[in-house]
Amino acid sequence: MSELKNVAQVKENIAHDYLQKIKGIELGLPEYNDRTRQWRTALLFNNQSLGLVYYDAMTGDLDKGKSTSISILKERLDLIKRKENSKRKTKRKKRDNTYYVSPLKHDLLINDDAAHALRELPANSADLIFTSPPYYNAKTEYSEFLTYDRYLAFIKKIVEEATRVLIPGKFFVIDSSPVLIPRIDRNHSSTRLAVPYDIHKIFMDLGYEFIDDIYWVKPEGAGWSAGRGRRFAADRHPMQYKAVPVTENIMVYRKKSDHLIDWFIKKNPHPEYVEESRIEDPYEVTNIWRINPAKDKRHPAIFPKELAERVIKYYSFKNDYVLDPFGGLATTAKAAIDLNRHFISIELEKKYFDDSLKDLNKDYDMYLNSGKIKVIRN
Ligand SMILES: C[S@@+](CC[C@H](N)C(=O)[O-])C[C@H]1O[C@@H](n2cnc3c(N)ncnc32)[C@H](O)[C@@H]1O
DSSP: OOOOOHHHHHHHHIIIIIISTTTTTTOOEEEETTTEEEEEEEETTTTTTEEEEETTTTTTTTTTTOOOOOOHHHHHHHHHHHHHHHHHSSSSOOOOOOOOOOOOOOOEEEEEHHHHHHHHHHEEEEEEEEEOOOSSSSTTTTOOSSSSSHHHHHHHHHHHHHHEEEEEEEEEEEEEEEEEEEETTSOOOOOOHHHHHHHHHHHHHOEEEEEEEEEEOGGGGGGGGTTHHHHHHHHHHOOOOOOOOOEEEEEEEEESSSSOOOHHHHSSOOOOHHHHHHHHSSOOOOSEEEOOOOBBBOOOOOOOOOHHHHHHHHOOOOOOEEEEESOOTTTTHHHHHHHOEEEEEEOOOHHHHHHHHHHHHHHHHHHHHOEEEEEEEE
């Protein structure tokens, strides 16, 4: 083998090593990495990646350890061909080229059950959903479910209803965390439910695209109150180790769409809003978001406005409608107003709803009295 100086030489090597052995595959454009001094090329079938091959630029040798094996490439090719055949048999849907604009004319503060309120909303009326669902039995102040399965069925119903309301291609961001069910006595252990991972399955089953798992990290002291990790801290025996939870999972999903994200940016009928919504420095580069939790005597589980602000800034444009089906004290709504977005906030409990209204009256009275908000009680 000899030095690989250009794309043509890389392609020649791949033709010899791969294309002769697997019929019908194509090459992506070889890319040179000047750090590893390797050429990397994707092997494709109908624009879908089957795998990657790596060549050393200096010696021209194939890096077998990093490259996808021929047997895996063949199996993937076979799978894709079979999938495409069965797709061809089912009728082809026409591409939806509509740029949906929310038909709503008011911001909505709704006191109702989320499933019912969502059913009353027009389809394609929210540009972003950000919410934190009630905890499973963690705080009996505002929710209690008979079993964990019933809880997941409840979440599924809300996500389904909300999906109709969310515009295709837009984002659904959901904050949840594992829940600890305390032990019943010293002869039993506690149970930890991996709530975000079970909710993830709901989104996948509904055809959402998984975009990001962001970790909202609270200061270290925040987790001690749950008692987790104390036993280990005292005894230090292996196997007893329990990590003190200081994170919540902010999972980001995108509703199925016929278009890439760029299409939404180009087609937005208000280029001025697109421009004004650009995110300035500093912005959060990684999926670790360090934000202090919020406290409010009136509600046991609010999230900080800073968290809602970040999500709204990163996933919506100015003037968009942001929906929170579990509004609590309307934190999402308040952040939406501050960022020149519209909101739909739904809350079941009258006391939280009344407090939200009070807050809006106090801090956003101009906005509330402008006739832009509709208050709906069911
Ligand atoms: C985790 S809290 C959300 C708090 C909110 N993010 C905030 O910062 O104020 C969940 C909220 O969902 C509400 N909730 C529970 N079941 C509901 C339902 N079926 N429909 C609407 N809201 C509900 C609870 O009363 C609670 O306020």
